[in-house]
Amino acid sequence: MSGRIDDLEVRYRWVSAAPIALFGLAFAFGLVVYLVAPLNPVALGALNAGLLLLIASPAARMAVALAERIRRADWTFVIMTVVIALELVVVLWRASVRS
Amino acid sequence: MPAVTIPIIMAAGAVAGCLGALLGLGGGVFLIPFLNVGLGLDLTMASGISLMTVMATSSIVAAGSANREVINLRLGILLQIPAVAGALLGAEGVELLSQRTLSMIFAIVCGVIAIMMLRRLDRRNVILDASVQPGPLGGSYYEEESGGQVVYRLRRLPAALGISFSGGVLSGLLGIGGGILQVPALNAWCGVPMRVAAATTAAMIGVTAFGSAPIYYSRGRIVAPLAAAAVLGVLAGSRAGMWMSPRARARWLKLLMAMVLLAVSLTYFYKATTL
Numbered sequence: 001m002s003g004r005i006d007d008l009e010v011r012y013r014w015v016s017a018a019p020i021a022l023f024g025l026a027f028a029f030g031l032v033v034y035l036v037a038p039l040n041p042v043a044l045g046a047l048n049a050g051l052l053l054l055i056a057s058p059a060a061r062m063a064v065a066l067a068e069r070i071r072r073a074d075w076t077f078v079i080m081t082v083v084i085a086l087e088l089v090v091v092l093w094r095a096s097v098r099s
Numbered sequence: 100m101p102a103v104t105i106p107i108i109m110a111a112g113a114v115a116g117c118l119g120a121l122l123g124l125g126g127g128v129f130l131i132p133f134l135n136v137g138l139g140l141d142l143t144m145a146s147g148i149s150l151m152t153v154m155a156t157s158s159i160v161a162a163g164s165a166n167r168e169v170i171n172l173r174l175g176i177l178l179q180i181p182a183v184a185g186a187l188l189g190a191e192g193v194e195l196l197s198q199r200t201l202s203m204i205f206a207i208v209c210g211v212i213a214i215m216m217l218r219r220l221d222r223r224n225v226i227l228d229a230s231v232q233p234g235p236l237g238g239s240y241y242e243e244e245s246g247g248q249v250v251y252r253l254r255r256l257p258a259a260l261g262i263s264f265s266g267g268v269l270s271g272l273l274g275i276g277g278g279i280l281q282v283p284a285l286n287a288w289c290g291v292p293m294r295v296a297a298a299t300t301a302a303m304i305g306v307t308a309f310g311s312a313p314i315y316y317s318r319g320r321i322v323a324p325l326a327a328a329a330v331l332g333v334l335a336g337s338r339a340g341m342w343m344s345p346r347a348r349a350r351w352l353k354l355l356m357a358m359v360l361l362a363v364s365l366t367y368f369y370k371a372t373t374l
Contacts, residue, residue: 020162044323
């Protein structure tokens, strides 16, 4: 079945695995520094960088899934993904309005 | 927040991650009561931290090879459209509701889903004839309980879309992954086998959480050290859950989920009435 995740396996796994390693390292480093010196700006910087990487990771997976489906000319999937991408743009806009 | 809280939250994250991966949830339904009732954190702060663990669980499920055969990406993407819209609506609406109202919503949702799970404990939704066409949103996979390839078809698509929207609203309001509603409802009403519903939902709830996480972050509702501790715990715990998932029987998964939900429901009914 073309809609299965198997079709995207190689790219999907790479894009999913890299942010896990990155935000995991940022959190581990940030927490160690935080426990030693809670007010150290390096700790909060690393922890916030980890948070932003984590928040961005689903969007990165969506982007690669979209690219792969455009390459395969799976237009139904492409349209569905574009609709979700537009929704996520609205979310970012609402978040930027509040910050 | 004392330093000793960090390892405690990390351990709680590990338990939540294990149960979350096992049951197709983000783990938030277990972590939020711990942070809110156990550690006395504000409910919206607990929700913000929970959203981060939901995203971490989803990343791990999407990156892992376990359950890959049963993830239905096409169905998952379709259901994300109403789920993300719901999550945005929930995140925008959360500040309009009191802690008491949010607690009551949490209690009611958990209670209703637990009862629904218990009533449909033996429903499997699979067709044992592998030659049957699954339709555009169905699929097939090897099922150990049946000892062969099984087929399933999606039924009641409008209901599936409505369920996903409601799951998204709950995700935005309460910081849970939405899987708490989607997994049992897709299984009970839409013909999706428990294992498919759990794996597909687990892979997609990160996107649902993205529908509200940036708004929580911009409001300062995500406490970075606590969220980091919970996420590191989840990274370890969800691997254990994914290892256990193919080995667990669907009936026991449902029973475990129902029992946990009933306990959470009772806790929040009590909390809402005493606030």
